Amino acid sequence: MITLALAGKPNCGKSTFFKAATLANVEIANYPFTTINPNFGVAYVRTPCACKGLNISCTHCVDGVRFVPVNLIDVAGLVPDAHKGKGLGNQFLDHLRQADAILHLVDASGGTDAEGNPVDIGSHNPMEDVKFLGYEMTMWVYGILDKHWSRISRQSQGKGSAIQQGIAEVFAGLGITYEDIRDAELKFKIDFIHATMEDLIPLCAEIVSISKPMVVIGNKFDLAPEELRKRLAEAKVTFTSAASELALRNAAAAHVIKYLPGDPEFKVVDERSLSAPQKAGLTKIAGLMRENNGTGVQQAVNHAVFNLLDMIVVYPVEDETHFSNKQGDVLPDAYLMKKGSTPHDLAFQVHTEIGKGFLYAIDARSKMRIKENHILKDGDVIKIVSAAK
């Protein structure tokens, strides 16, 4: 399953975002380093369910909206110079090893200083926070490489290719390959035989950018002064109000409103049941959603999965006539797959044995047999025919 991680300075709203996206009960507070141990949970990407276009009814979506699970991790806050031991240091960045992409939250309201302490709204420039995480992650990778460097150089016996191989092995867990290291060598003109650790910093930055695609999100949009919104928007930062999303999800769970994560608006179920403060709170959130086309939380998760990670949603079925499994359950599974995946890749994702025994696939919409190397499209409903039972 895809894993996304929330990272950023303390107090920018990571745990609030996490709680809104997963409805897990985690601690949220207006001071830095509330979270120390990471929180792990399940969030969802939102996609139109394939049943919509097929005119069939399915029990795995809500009014044609399908939610596909992804893992979400909320880690401790990181401050500038964490790699030198500031704040809690950067040890916990190890929790990001398993993340496929990172949602970097900044406090768009300018109400959190460089160390994560609450300050007056607008008194800190969040643009300063946009760049630092990439640098701290680079220095985290650098620290890992530093630990292995003398062994790698010693064992390479002066052979550049052995050094590249050694570095690739250290970062294999991050999905880094020998070719990635060779490309970086050419790109940054690194002489591995004579390189000092300093010379390897651009390589470390490259390892971060290959292995951890990142999107910057301006949270606390609800409090953000116009000027800061403008500056962040110019830097292509998208906005969220995690606190608003959390309020909406709680209100929806209590049946006070009708709202699906990612909806641009919500509907109050019964106006008369609301207290005056509830009404005022919801009115404020409604205004904010009109400005931002929603609270931004679901949009951020979707952006990470569909744009940063280039995923599509594919539905494997066993019975192509009824778009179901053998028990008649319609569209029982929705899989996130990398763009460019083939039916054979899907077969492996369903089960290794199904993949090994793969014979051919059928496009359930057209009922046509499709080639093994056919490229799957978002929303495809596919029957795999495999020699495996």
Ligand SMILES: Nc1nc2c(ncn2[C@@H]2O[C@H](COP(=O)(O)OP(=O)(O)OP(=O)(O)O)[C@@H](O)[C@H]2O)c(=O)[nH]1
């Ligand atoms: N107004 C507003 N407040 C928010 C929003 N998101 C979070 N907060 C508040 O910001 C404070 C910090 O929130 P947390 O979610 O604990 O922040 P964090 O990034 O997890 O902090 P650490 O665990 O200390 O790193 C809390 O008082 C939240 O209620 C938001 O979108 N709008």
Ligand SMILES: [Mg+2]
């Ligand atoms: Mg936290």
